[in-house]
Each structure stands twice: as C-alpha cells, then as structure tokens.
Amino acid sequence: MTKIDEQQMHAENFDNIYEKVKNDPYARSLGIELTRFGPGMAEAELEVQPHMVNAHGTVHGAVMYALADHVFSVACNAYGRTSVGLSTNVQFMAAAMPGDKITAAAAEVRRNFRTGFYRIEVCHGVNQIAVMDAVAYRKDQYFI
Structure with missing residues (x-):
C-alpha cells in the first residue's frame, strides 16, 4: 500500500477541499x-x-457546540480524507450574549492512519468560553 503524503495532498488540492468544507x-x-x-x-x-x-x-450551549463542531469537522477533513466525529467532550466555562461575536479554533493534536485528535477553543474576544476535545474516525476514502 502506497503511503499518501497528506500535507502534499492538502497543498495540491486546497481549493477543492476548501470548497467542500466551507459549504456545510x-x-x-x-x-x-x-x-x-x-x-x-x-x-x-x-x-x-x-x-x-x-x-x-x-x-445556548448547542450553538457553541455547533460552532466548535464545525471547525472540528473542517480541521479533520483538511487532508481530503473523509473523516467523521467519533467522540467529543465539551466544557462550557462562560456565556456570551446576543450581538457578541464568538470564535472557535480547532487544532490537530495528533493523527494516525485511523484516528485524529483535536482541541477546539471557543472564545468571546480574548476570553475562553468553552473548550472541546474531539476524536475523528478517518475512513479509507478520499473525497477529492
């Protein structure tokens, strides 16, 4: 079995992958x-x-979760390999109000052939309001 360079896959197919993940x-x-x-x-x-x-x-916590889950999904599918959420654990630490802009950032902690591990932080300005640890299951197929 040929090992695929996923960094190269991301670079060469950035536009196609981006179009797929941004249109959720x-x-x-x-x-x-x-x-x-x-x-x-x-x-x-x-x-x-x-x-x-x-x-x-x-x-609502479901709104913060949806934001965190979206960046998790985008991050774990960034290499063009079909990946789905396997588990998540979220901690809600503070609230936001209507009109507030909240952000979420997902970072890959580690990945191997079958799983990927991610840390997601949700913030309002510089204040962290939630954190999620997530695990992705990496399927055999690539979507690009």
Whole structure:
C-alpha cells in the first residue's frame, strides 16, 4: 500500500477541499463563517443572534457546540480524507450574549492512519468560553 503524503495532498488540492468544507449547509444556516483553514486546523466565527439564546438570555450551549463542531469537522477533513466525529467532550466555562461575536479554533493534536485528535477553543474576544476535545474516525476514502 502506497503511503499518501497528506500535507502534499492538502497543498495540491486546497481549493477543492476548501470548497467542500466551507459549504456545510448546517453551519451556513447558523451564520457560521469559516475564517482560517489549513492542514489540521480551522477557525470560524459567529455573531450570536437573539434566537440563539437559552432561557437565561445567554448563548445556548448547542450553538457553541455547533460552532466548535464545525471547525472540528473542517480541521479533520483538511487532508481530503473523509473523516467523521467519533467522540467529543465539551466544557462550557462562560456565556456570551446576543450581538457578541464568538470564535472557535480547532487544532490537530495528533493523527494516525485511523484516528485524529483535536482541541477546539471557543472564545468571546480574548476570553475562553468553552473548550472541546474531539476524536475523528478517518475512513479509507478520499473525497477529492
């Protein structure tokens, strides 16, 4: 079996991979905007809308999770290899309010043939409001 250089795969197919990962229908429906993308990493932002809050008037945890999950998905699929979430663990530490811009950044911690491990930080400005550890299952096929 020939070993594929995934860094080279990312570089040579950047435009095709980027088009695939940036057009996630659910993320787009929430207004999530991908702002940075590279091998094993991604960043995105979202402005909290009035309908995205919980009964206390703060951003709903599901909205923060969706933002974190989106950058996780983009980061683990950055090499053009079909990857899906296997597990996540999120810690919510602080809240955001309607009108606030929140950002999420995913960074690859480690990957091997079958799994990838990622750390995602969600922030409001310089304040970290959530953190997620995630594991991706890397399928055999490439989507590019």
